[in-house]
């Protein structure tokens with residue numbers, strides 16, 4: 042355990058501004074004096090970074106005796122690439138603008154990353170499990186930035202801890218490193234998941250989107266590594282309003298493909314260039330992709346270094362149960378947020394159309410009647 046205290050301090054630069062990517066530029070001017078602190082004053086007197094890497098030496102609070110609140114001499118996220126020059130624009134299709142730790146009820150945690158991109162106005166996301174996977178664009182040192190700027194956007198290693206002055210110099214419990222387990226050398230599991238408000242939030246039994254998201258997260262927690270790229274492509278890219286219109290057509294008997302076409306939309310309007318850029322930014326050139334959709338594999342590999350070395354199928358839980366003759370035992374927890382599973386005739390019809398008309402690579406249970 043390495044408690045790592047610091048007080049925000051001036052770099053060699055004569056002034057400071059924080060830089061935001063994309064079309065938004067926010068410049069915060071701080072006093073132009075090398076003696077004054079150039080970062081906003083934190084509400085608490087100190088911030089601790091628990092560094093999970095024992096190989097990385099960090100100063101102990103007790104060894105920093107020159108002032109009551111020690112000043113760090115170097116930041117503990119070494120830049121992988123040269124700093125951005127003044128007014129340099131981010132390059133590439135997608136870049137990460139913020140990252141933060143999200144603890145989950147079972148005690149595990151992941152880092153949520155937000156991406157901006159040059160293709161659309163949406164904020165796409167990446168759920169990153171394990172400490173080994175880092176965003177290059179987030180970690181890149183920016184022009185004249187301060188350590189507090191880096192802390193605020195999440196460009197640190199280890200864990201942040203709020204401390205009060207009475208605890209300075211004492212030992213802290215090291216943040217959990219359970220999720221950085223022995224499987225770190227495995228080719229990471231990746232799920233490229235398209236937003237589905239109805240299936241993930243709305244308890245819908247028309248699709249298995251919520252079940253798939255939960256299952257992907259469960260597998261990544263178990264492996265201690267992995268990434269869910271969460272794309273804001275509601276309704277296979279047609280948006281929620283159009284998807285609801287499609288549902289009305291489905292209630293008249295049209296299937297999920299036909300309903301889209303009747304709205305003058307494509308059966309699937311998604312592209313995966315932003316997902317490609319996010320995976321590249323996270324340094325993932327070889328992945329094990331959780332999907333049944335061949336289109337995702339083809340598009341993610343197209344014109345890119347990324348290789349899907351393994352497809353990990355996502356068998357709907359209810360179909361798995363039917364296949365095993367355990368349908369009667371299959372329990373759907375009412376209103377369960379975690380481990381939600383879906384079943385029913387509407388789901389069966391939806392999945393069957395994906396197999397028959399959208400090339401999805403799952404077997405329809407031989408003993409199933411639709």
Ligand SMILES: Nc1nc2c(ncn2[C@@H]2O[C@H](COP(=O)(O)OP(=O)(O)OP(=O)(O)O)[C@@H](O)[C@H]2O)c(=O)[nH]1
Nearest residue numbers: 233234235236237248274275276277297332333334
């Ligand atoms: N238009 C339309 N979209 C739907 C319908 N049901 C679900 N969706 C959307 O379909 C998308 C499902 O995305 P994913 O689960 O990532 O992908 P997939 O194509 O099913 O492929 P997998 O990786 O095998 O799950 C989400 O954007 C949902 O909002 C529907 O009936 N009509």
